[in-house]
Amino acid sequence: MYRNLPGPRPGLVLAAVTVAQFVFALDMSVVNVALPAIRADLGFAPLDLSWVVHVYALTFGGLLLLGGRACDLYGRRRLLLLGLAVFGLCSLAGGLAQAPWQLVAARAGQGVGAAAAAPAALAMLTTTFAEGPRRVRALGVWSAANAAGGALGVLAGGLLTEYASWRWVMLVNLPVVATALALLPAGGPAGGLTRVPGAPGARPVRRTRPDVLGAVLATAGIGLLVFGVVRTDIRGWGSPATLGTLAAAVALLAAFAVTETRTAAPLLRLGLLRSRWVAGANVLVFLAAAGQFTAFYFVSLYLQQVLGLGAAATGLAFLPFSAGLVAGTVLATRVVAVRTPRAALVPGAVLAAAGLAWFALISPDGGFLTDVLGPSLVTSIGTGLVLAPVAAAATTGVAAREAGTASGLLNSSRQLGGCVGLAALATVAAHRTGGATDPAALNDGYATGLAVTAGLFVLAALVAMAVLPGRRPQTPHPLAPADDRLEGTRS
Structure with a gap:
């Protein structure tokens, strides 16, 4: 017999x-437009400036799976x-940085904090709201x-x-961050699911030992994969350094998969991937993130380097994209509440x-109204329907x-999709x-990239x-044995 411990108000x-999720997503793109000003103020070398962006992706993506299991x-x-708390302190350190290494270290710390908090945030939603319309609306x-x-x-x-x-x-x-922390003491769950003492079948609670080897292999493998991909802007995909790094990443991840089948308390139970929902959603978010991140990148460059807009005007040009994403998300919520995802x-x-x-039809002689507004709305509404x-x-x-x-697996797939898609x-x-x-010439390059990005969503x-x-599975018991397969999810 089981019961839910008293928890907070779901709202x-x-x-x-x-x-919390808003600030993590904000930090993925807020720094990009500021890179020229950062370089001029702190004296970054040209080849080192990209680390302001890459190190966040490296620590965030590399530690997400570990963060998900830890929560x-x-x-x-x-x-x-x-x-x-870590994310906020590192943001303060970054804002006060006086040397390049200080800013890079602060960005790395932000990634560590986000990797701990992002999967915990999503997991709190899915455990607070039962499957059905209420969870769909919350998500x-x-x-x-x-x-x-x-x-x-x-x-x-x-x-x-x-x-x-x-x-x-x-x-x-x-x-x-201060707002999220102020809400959390009242909004965080007081406890989880537990067995009622003295109930039939009650067993002593044992503390699960962490899968240290799996954590090391997964973190190192994902970290090397992200590192190899993000450095292709300098070394190229065919360079020995890139190929060696990616090969090492694949070897570590293969060793991780083998390890997870032999440990009693795996970091990632591979049986979870037998679910068509879980496996399919992670492939989809990989493709969608690759498309979304890349679209942001190319459209931002087109606005600044082809149309000649400044930083503020470029930011304002993305407002329709933001509105379309929200509209698509609202529409998707209504659809999924009565049908399947x-x-x-x-x-x-x-x-x-x-x-x-x-x-992809952008022109060097184009403008915001003729080349950006329409496709921004269509793309963003569609992306919102997916995300x-x-x-x-x-x-x-x-x-x-x-x-x-x-949750950690989903966020890892999103990060890897964004890194791999953008680099490729x-x-x-x-x-x-x-x-x-x-x-x-720049216009031709951006148009080609956007055309290939369209193909990613077709594949999705x-x-x-x-x-x-085509239908939802039956909901498993919250404390079902770890080796139980999800009903209705096997192919």
């Missing part, structure tokens, strides 16, 4: 984790509090905050850099692909005891320009149709 949980073992509220709000944070990061970065100082792209995190994912991916194909249901799909049928693991398509665009820097639509089930 406060939703408010706290939504604010299952040691408490979601505890990990969220700790992660937010819709969470997804809208995630999408809005990423899109508004460009706007905030441009405005803060131009009218205040680049330091405020770091310091702006502090009031947001696939019902929103397929049309959303097709719509995003159509918008990106329209974006909201994918979180619901990735947690469908997952037991509460594995909510953190599933930036190479495609650079190959197209052939080293030329005039607006016409095909995956959704082929992999995701």
Whole structure:
């Protein structure tokens, strides 16, 4: 016999984790527009400047799986509090940095904090709201905050850099983190699921030993994979350094998979991936993140380097994209509340692909109204239709005891998709320009990259149709044995 320990009001949980997710998404893009100002103020070498962006992706992506498992073992509220505190302190350190290494170290610390807190935030939602319309609505709000944070990061970065100082792209995190921390003591769960003492079948509670070897292999493997990918802007995909790094990453991840089948308390129970919901959602979020991150990158460069807009104007140009993401998320929430996530994912991916194909028609002589506004709205609404249901799909049928693991896996797939997609398509665009820097050549490169990005969403639509089930599985018991398979999810 089981019971839920007394917990907080669900609305406060939703408010706290939504604010937290917003700031993590904001930090993925808020720094990009400020890079020229950062270089001029702190004296970064040209080849070192990219580490301001890459080191955050490296620590965030590399530690997400570990963060997800840690919140299952040691408490979601505890990990969220700790992660937010680390993130906020490192944001303050970054805003006060006086040397390049100080800013890079602060960004690395932000990634560590986000890797602890992001999976805990999503896991708190999925364990607070039972599967059904209420969870779908909660995940819709969470997804809208995630999408809005990423899109508004460009706007905030441009405005803060131009009218205040680049330091405020770091310091702006502090009031947001403080708000999340203020909400969390009242909004964090008081406890989890437990067996009622004296009930039939009650057993002594044993503390689970952490999977240290699995944690080391997974973190090192994912970290090397991200490192190898993000450095292709300097070394190239075919260089011995890149190939060696990626080969080492694959070897470590293969060793991790073998280890997880032989340990009693794995970091990631591989049986979880037998679920078509979990496996399909992670492939989908990988493809969608690759498309979203790359679209932000190319459109931002097109606005600045081809159309000649300043940082603030570029940020303002992304407002329709932000509005479309929120609208798509709201629409997806309504669809998924009465149907399965696939019902929103397929049309959303097709719509995003159509918008990106329209974006690929950009012209060196174009303008915001003729080349950006229309495709921004179509792409963002489609992307919103994808991003909201994918979180619901990735947690469908997952037991509460594995909510953190599933959340960390989803966030890892999102980060890896963004890193790999951006690095690969930036190479495609650079190959197209052939080293030329005039607006016409740059335009051709960006258009080619956007066209390939459209293909990623077409592939996402095909995956959704082929992999995701047409109906929901029965919800497993929250404390079902770890080796139980999810009902209705096997192919």
